[in-house]
Amino acid sequence: MTTPLPHPPADDATEAAHGRPVVRLKPKAEARAIRHGFPWVYADELVTDRRTQGLPPGALAVLEDGDRRPLGLVTVNTKSKIIARMLDRDMGAQIDAAWFVTRIERALSLRKRLYSQPFYRLVHAEADGLPGIVIDRFGETAVIQPNAAWAEAHLDVLVAALIAVTGVTRIIKNATGRSRGLEGLNEETLLVAGDVTGPVAVPMNGAVYMADVLGGQKTGLFFDQRPNHAFAASLAKGARVLDVFAHVGGFGLAALANGAASALAVDASAAALALATTGAEASGFADRFVTRQGDAFDILERLGEDSTGQFDLVICDPPAFAPAKPALEAGLRAYERVARLAAPLVAPGGYLVLCSCSHAVDLSAFRNACGRGIGRGGRRAQLLHTGFAGPDHPMLPQLAESAYLKALFFRLDG
16 A cells, blocks of 8 residues: 655645745734735745745845735845735746736826827836836836846846837846935946936926936936926916926926926935036026035025025925834924925915825825924915826835825915
């Protein structure tokens, strides 16, 4: 009589079935959120035994729940607090050129429906099914931010798929920023396809913006603010405009395109303001556009000391004061200070636009901080409109962090 062989452990059985290593949630970790679409597993939720610790950053693995039931195909990086990211619900999916082509084609079909010209965020990370990957498109040029270890490992295949789907001829890898550090990755910016000789001209909201795709901040331009630029511009006809933290002229140039009388752009970066000036010239607004380089808080205070420093429309779009939860309280104080300093600069019946791109600051907390600041600045306000990132920056409903951008539009009393 033949003695039956014992069943292999579940991990080994899953690995044998899919040809990939297996990682498993801790028994008390909440698997329901993963099943319902949450894309991340945090380091304290995963069993990190010797086999898991031995996986190279960006390795592919099958994720199981605490009862050893498969959940999907993930990429693993034990150096990151986000230790696993969901790639595909199909445990046997092949992460090859065809897989990338399918994801990019889906992303492109949305952007083609939204925009008549090829200037947009093409891939917005988890929301477009490509965790940790951001791709901004500037006509024939694309900038890739591979912000997760798996993206770095698959960069060549990603680049080939991007060219095949979109036909772009110039591609820059922008591997800089906080996200790279959290993944244990180095920083670098390099040209991986084609040749880029200078800033790229981007038509948007009736103006021309100059994007420094090789040396500028992030990918060179912030497409996420496009609808908020447009709403601010609708308030700007005949207005004197102050655009603080202006970067390459986002709000100011859009306002001038809609008939603003003048725009003063303030930023700490002389290089960004030079690009803003070039954009104003290319748009035909140079005679109505001036810049002031320096610390935004200092300039706001100096403008407040000048009784003639009144503007019909004031916009403050600062960098992220609270990129993570430990900086939340300090960030909220900074947003309140911006509102306090900016409010007195708005002419009676004028408009104040306050923005936050901080992931850690939710809308309610930001609105409250702005309200306190406006009150401390001696003004009363009506909240007219709340803006968010444009539709080329879709939100993954299960991931609150993907709804990072907030823009509040106030009308101030006399």
